[in-house]
Amino acid sequence: MIDLDVAIESSSALILILGVLVAIIIPVSVFIRQYLVSKDKNKTILEISKNIDNPSKVADLIDMLDERKKEPIDYRRTGVITLFTGMGLFLFGLFFLGSVLKGVGALIATIGLGQIVAGYLYPNTSEELTNAVEKFEK
Numbered sequence: 001m002i003d004l005d006v007a008i009e010s011s012s013a014l015i016l017i018l019g020v021l022v023a024i025i026i027p028v029s030v031f032i033r034q035y036l037v038s039k040d041k042n043k044t045i046l047e048i049s050k051n052i053d054n055p056s057k058v059a060d061l062i063d064m065l066d067e068r069k070k071e072p073i074d075y076r077r078t079g080v081i082t083l084f085t086g087m088g089l090f091l092f093g094l095f096f097l098g099s100v101l102k103g104v105g106a107l108i109a110t111i112g113l114g115q116i117v118a119g120y121l122y123p124n125t126s127e128e129l130t131n132a133v134e135k136f137e138k
Helices: 004-051 055-065 075-097 099-121 126-137
Strands: none
Touching: 075 099
């Protein structure tokens, strides 16, 4: 018969080992996937560039394959999201967990307010920049 203390000890050790392995496996798998995706993309660009004589077309293809948009960050939008996240944490601390979570929620809400203010102080879209320049010139 298996002793209960030995069974609990071995299951605790197994849980610890699995927890450490999960913490290692997830980031490593993300890096491996990112490497494989970028490797295939780079091979595609090289093959296309070998068959095109005009360098401007190669630049257009590279821009087309780039998935990231070159849009500026909208600080007002991220500020509102951060503000409400902080408010949610503050309320969760107020009703359930106590003063530590209230402090964290207040800190995050304050960061959100700062982002909203930054969004209004520093216009980032081309239309907003044009409007700001026209107002300054008048």
